[in-house]
Amino acid sequence: MTEKQRLLDVLNGKSTDRPPVICPGGMMNAAVTEVVEGMKKNHNSDVDAMVEAAIKVHEITGFENYGVPFCMTIESEPFDVEVDLGSKLVEPRITKYNDDILNHLDEIKVKHSKRALVVLEAISRLKNNEIPVIGNITGPMSVVTSVIEPTDYYKMMRKDKVKAMKFLEVVTDYLIDFANQMIENGADLIAMSDPSATGEILGKKNFEEFMIPMYKKISEAVHRKETKIIIHICGKSKSILESLNKSGADSLSFDSVVGIKEAKEVLKAPIMGNVSTQLLDQGEEEKIKLHTKMVINNGTSIVSPACGLAMSTSVKNLKAMTDTVKK
Amino acid sequence: MTKKELFEEIKNNLIEMEEEVVEELCKKSLEMGIPAKETIQEGLIAGMEVVGQLYEEEEYFLPEVLICSDAMNIGIDVLKPHLEGDVSADKIRAVIGVVEGDTHDIGKNLVKIMLEAGGIEVHDLGRDVVLDEFVNKAKEVDAHFIIMSTLMTTTMEGMKIVIEKLKAQGMRDSVKVAIGGGPISQRFATEIGADLYTKDANEAVRKIKEIHEAA
Numbered sequence A: 001m002t003e004k005q006r007l008l009d010v011l012n013g014k015s016t017d018r019p020p021v022i023c024p025g026g027m028m029n030a031a032v033t034e035v036v037e038g039m040k041k042n043h044n045s046d047v048d049a050m051v052e053a054a055i056k057v058h059e060i061t062g063f064e065n066y067g068v069p070f071c072m073t074i075e076s077e078p079f080d081v082e083v084d085l086g087s088k089l090v091e092p093r094i095t096k097y098n099d100d101i102l103n104h105l106d107e108i109k110v111k112h113s114k115r116a117l118v119v120l121e122a123i124s125r126l127k128n129n130e131i132p133v134i135g136n137i138t139g140p141m142s143v144v145t146s147v148i149e150p151t152d153y154y155k156m157m158r159k160d161k162v163k164a165m166k167f168l169e170v171v172t173d174y175l176i177d178f179a180n181q182m183i184e185n186g187a188d189l190i191a192m193s194d195p196s197a198t199g200e201i202l203g204k205k206n207f208e209e210f211m212i213p214m215y216k217k218i219s220e221a222v223h224r225k226e227t228k229i230i231i232h233i234c235g236k237s238k239s240i241l242e243s244l245n246k247s248g249a250d251s252l253s254f255d256s257v258v259g260i261k262e263a264k265e266v267l268k269a270p271i272m273g274n275v276s277t278q279l280l281d282q283g284e285e286e287k288i289k290l291h292t293k294m295v296i297n298n299g300t301s302i303v304s305p306a307c308g309l310a311m312s313t314s315v316k317n318l319k320a321m322t323d324t325v326k327k
Numbered sequence B: 001m002t003k004k005e006l007f008e009e010i011k012n013n014l015i016e017m018e019e020e021v022v023e024e025l026c027k028k029s030l031e032m033g034i035p036a037k038e039t040i041q042e043g044l045i046a047g048m049e050v051v052g053q054l055y056e057e058e059e060y061f062l063p064e065v066l067i068c069s070d071a072m073n074i075g076i077d078v079l080k081p082h083l084e085g086d087v088s089a090d091k092i093r094a095v096i097g098v099v100e101g102d103t104h105d106i107g108k109n110l111v112k113i114m115l116e117a118g119g120i121e122v123h124d125l126g127r128d129v130v131l132d133e134f135v136n137k138a139k140e141v142d143a144h145f146i147i148m149s150t151l152m153t154t155t156m157e158g159m160k161i162v163i164e165k166l167k168a169q170g171m172r173d174s175v176k177v178a179i180g181g182g183p184i185s186q187r188f189a190t191e192i193g194a195d196l197y198t199k200d201a202n203e204a205v206r207k208i209k210e211i212h213e214a215a
Helices: A003-011 A047-063 A073-080 A100-102 A114-126 A140-149 A150-159 A161-184 A199-224 A238-244 A260-268 A275-280 A285-297 A315-327 B001-015 B019-031 B036-056 B062-082 B105-119 B129-141 B156-170 B187-193 B199-214
Strands: A066-068 A082-084 A094-095 A132-138 A189-193 A227-233 A251-254 A270-277 A302-305 B093-098 B119-126 B145-149 B178-182
Touching: A003 A189, A003 A227, A047 A066, A047 A114, A047 A315, A047 B156, A066 A114, A066 B093, A073 A114, A073 A132, A073 A161, A073 B145, A114 A161, A132 A140, A132 A161, A140 A150, A140 A161, A140 A199, A150 A161, A150 A199, A150 B062, A150 B105, A150 B156, A161 A189, A161 A199, A189 A199, A199 A227, A199 B062, A227 A238, A238 A260, A251 A260, A251 A302, A260 A270, A260 A302, A270 A275, A270 A285, A275 A285, A275 A315, A285 A302, A285 A315, B001 B019, B001 B036, B001 B062, B019 B036, B019 B062, B019 B156, B036 B062, B036 B105, B062 B105, B093 B105, B093 B129, B105 B119, B105 B145, B105 B199, B119 B129, B129 B145, B129 B156, B145 B156, B145 B199, B156 B178, B156 B187, B178 B187, B178 B199
Parallel strands: A066 A132, A132 A189, A189 A227, A227 A251, A251 A270, A270 A302, B093 B119, B093 B145, B145 B178
Antiparallel strands: A082 A094
């Protein structure tokens, strides 16, 4: 059984010999310092380096997938924000918002940034028969709160719903376009992380009103291309678990604060998660092995980190996790 | 309209996120000759207390709290110039910020809102705050508390360093340190010698006031 087959079988609701263990990419990527430190070019912007990093992650950490990109900033680039492209120690991040964009929503022509094209090219080079290639997109709420000041957007959700919804829709349409092209270039599945949409911040009512329609739209588009989608939400998401059943996701991934057993009681789709990233960064190998076993026993269908990995995480610790799953 | 009725109107409109109505009613309170301090306490702060409860009960979330807080601040802007006497002398003064290297500030902003609603004077250093700045600002405003937040494990160490800086400057006894954030725990707080750890904004206000009164 290939790694690709096992992962797709889980997403298709089939039983497998064991859960796959993956680190999708995007917000949850394993291009930690130890993996990328020898590389000459920036794996966040150079296509050869991006491909090399994806392959290296698979080879040395034991995660059973290729995943690109390694940040959450590419989807914001079409909206004219300033991005710092990161280094071997820190991930790329937004350095300047574009608050003015709301005055130009009608005129905006959203098109791929240079790095988006790099991602599509990287996917086409990584395409293969054995190892699943995951195309990662940042969720719509996380993108809008990367383009303008988050508190301004959260307030707009109550004060000017029409504008807030419109902005979210413009972003969602772009994400669908990006995801579709990832699939056309050879991505085997799509993973979307939307940390800013956490139940902790939005609550059930806001989440259902704003996010579920967008997630449904994205999932439907991905499904039209006969491809599966995993959705990850950070934080205490108990309040939105039930709502997530309507998202259209083929698998739902959670942070370590959400108990897998409790999530399984509510969710219909297979669950992915949720090995503590704090443990992976600072813990000892033995504890990581025990914790990974516990996560498996709790019934996760796909083993993965609970959230984004700190770049200081050691490959040794990641291997402790992945080896435990494969034993 | 009686004074009591006006306070009730201000409180309810704040809870209902009606910023403009709150502004109008605060102006009206001045026309009625009501002392600004009373309106702030019985109208605005009373309203924010209910908002805090609604947040704790998971009826209100961040978007709602942010707008209520804006309504409170608009009201305070109207009333502040009319405050009599030096009301700031007996206020608790706090410096707050997100630790150097981290830019996640939503939690910190929520704590700031609740602290201000609780009558505490807050000096907000923002996010990615250079560690020395916590100490410098605390000195400058004669703060009773330094409050630090982070969502990342990789920046937690900075909190310990700030405490060490306070010790080095002989300020550790006069400034209390409160910490919070996703990866923070009571165990970590105890380990680094912080005075207080709380898991959310409402608890922070309660405990900070308790500690201050006990001191």
